[in-house]
Amino acid sequence: MRKHFSGPLGKSVVILGVAYLLLEFGIAYIPPLFGVDSGPIPDSVLLQYMVTVAIGILLWVSFNETLWEEFKAPLHAAMVEPRQRRTRVALIVLVPVLVGLMTFNSVRPSIAAPPSLRSIHPAPPGQIDFQGRSMELAGVENPLRSVGSPEEHYLEGRRVYYQNCLPCHGDGLAGRGHYAQGFNPGPASFQDVGTIAQLTESYVFWRVAKGGPGLPNEGAPWNSAMPAWEDFLTEDEIWSVILFMYEQAGHEPRTWEEEGEEH
């Protein structure tokens, strides 16, 4: 058995198989093991990725003559060797059956919802129009961290959160409020390491102030139930609720130094 997979052809088959499993199931089921939300990718995207992998493999095996010959040898043998008659017949039957199944899969009527892809954290604008005035976001820190009493800001933020955010984002800040089931996509979980823990406070300010309607197109603004809180809250109320969220969920905001290193 071992020797079947040691040649370039065998390796290619293994690589294709592993890539398929990772793309089809890995993307959906591995991140949740680490507490990160995920879901299956649509078939069209899967196909694109698989084609990319296949092209990669072809580039690799055609890299030099010997490799190419080694790659072809088992194929060639399967087609001509009298001793491999059985393999030959099996292939001639199996491949068409597989093709038939794939065709059936693509033409049969399905009642699935169309895929909806969106970027969870689209790039923020450098400045926004906040309540009618222009506001710089790049490099901005939460101003409440340097004035007044932290405890008072926290308490004020808690009031703002419980009166406004709680029905969706929930008391545990895990996106499981009693209204959460009404929305698709569901409310973000701030306990999740993939949300506020990854973002600067000024990014969060933008998302809170402008809500779903303020998202760029790649964020699917038409589906997001997140209100534009600039219509309800003052600037200080927004900064205080942001401060509360980090504190209550036990996360540190991303700093501008970290942000800079990545670019």
Add this chain to the structure above:
Amino acid sequence: MAIWGGVAFALSLAMMPLGLGALQEDEQLGKVTYDRWCSECHGVDGDGTGSAAGYMLPRPRDFTLAMYNIRTTASGDLPTDQDLLRAINMGAPGTAMPAWDDVLTEAEKQALVQYLKTFSRFFPLDENPVPLVLGSPTGVSEEVIAEGRGQYEAIECWKCHGDQGRGDGESAATLMDDTGFPIAAADLTENWFFNGGADVEDIYRALRTGLDGSPMPNFSDVLNAGVMTDEELWAVAHYVRSLAPEDTPGISEVVLAKLLTEGAELATSFDDQAWEEIEGTYIPLVGQIIVKPRWFDPRVDGVWVKAMHNGDDISVLVSWSDPNNSPDPLWSDWKSQVTRIMEPREAADNEIDAAPDQLVVQFPMQMPEGMERPYFLKGDSRRPVYLWEWKSDRQTALEGEARGVGTESFQDEGQDVSVKGMHSDGQWQVVFTRPLLTSDENDLDFITGEAIPMSFFAWDGDNGESGNQGSLSSWYFLLLEEPTSTKVYVAPPIAMLIAGALGFFIVRRVQKREMESFRS
């Protein structure tokens, strides 16, 4: 950054005189946990007046009264520690009270249980109340359920819960809890919203203990007086359980409009037999809390949708629980109370006039290209929506359009959609019928086989709902079933044939070449 609560906790521990018992340590942990996670609703002093209390109904419990809904003890008795722990772990479904099972540690929960009791002078510290002996469920059968139904009538559950259990009994409009807030008689067809749990054991326990603090009485007295046997009470519990679906409805994104077979009649009324063949899809609705004025006390918490078409016309049946046909003078008191107590007060006062019940079904005005859709809240300037509007005080449905909240406009002429609605036993059933294609270019054409975005808005006028204050859903999809195309039967065999022939051909070619090279 320091956790201020933690700092306070550490400080207070440090300041505590040495040699004090574990109880006080517990109380500290209890207080810190309570202040951090519970106080904004239940109030720092446990009196149910946290800053968020006005944004929910039922209101957060006032712990100073020591009145608990879900207990295993007799009505009027205090709950056991176990009962309080259960309330903290499971929360109260159907209310804002969250489940804390995986948020708090075991030690924090235990400490909370002790801390909650300190709010009320009714709790003695040394004795634990005695739970009732509740026994285990009797078997269930058609006869048991029929027996339960008989008892349901005999002991007058219907007075509050209504004949079919949808919370529409004759006293429903006047029910108050012990703190003077209006309270709805539970809708027994939605057991997933029962405060104390959805199973038959939970229902039986609620019947034995009553829900103290609410008008829901206990029926242990009826047993003790010998008016009813324990078996009969279990039968009531089985009957109540049978009013709700076997399984809590999952959320499915697609409503399939069934294609009728040749010659079958399209249902245009709610009482048509044909609907029974079709499985309903449940779509949860929640309060509109996205634009002003917001509404935190929605009555309609979900709709059931069925659809069918015959290639020319489509019918969509929407049904939902609503205790009455608004406006109804019997409910005017309820309505004025609800509108008076709900925060935030963002609506102009004139919006508390008599209002009908309403339903709006929303579609995009044109089928979207790619993944883009209109904003789910009545569209936007670039992507308008197409609406069907039904109101309980009007016999017709209107078609309309909107390009954002507040821009709805409805046509008075050339209506292509017809409607039939009926209210009975605490339920609205409304059927819309429309040709798949119309001559009006502002109407969406219903094309078979395409997932058409669809969403819902609902209002209960006598619950103080109108305008932006009502409930809504996000986008779902309506898919009109297509006749199975011949493609499905033909394409796979053809593909197989081609693949087979190609394989065969290649193998022959290679073999031939091999022979030739061998010979030469």
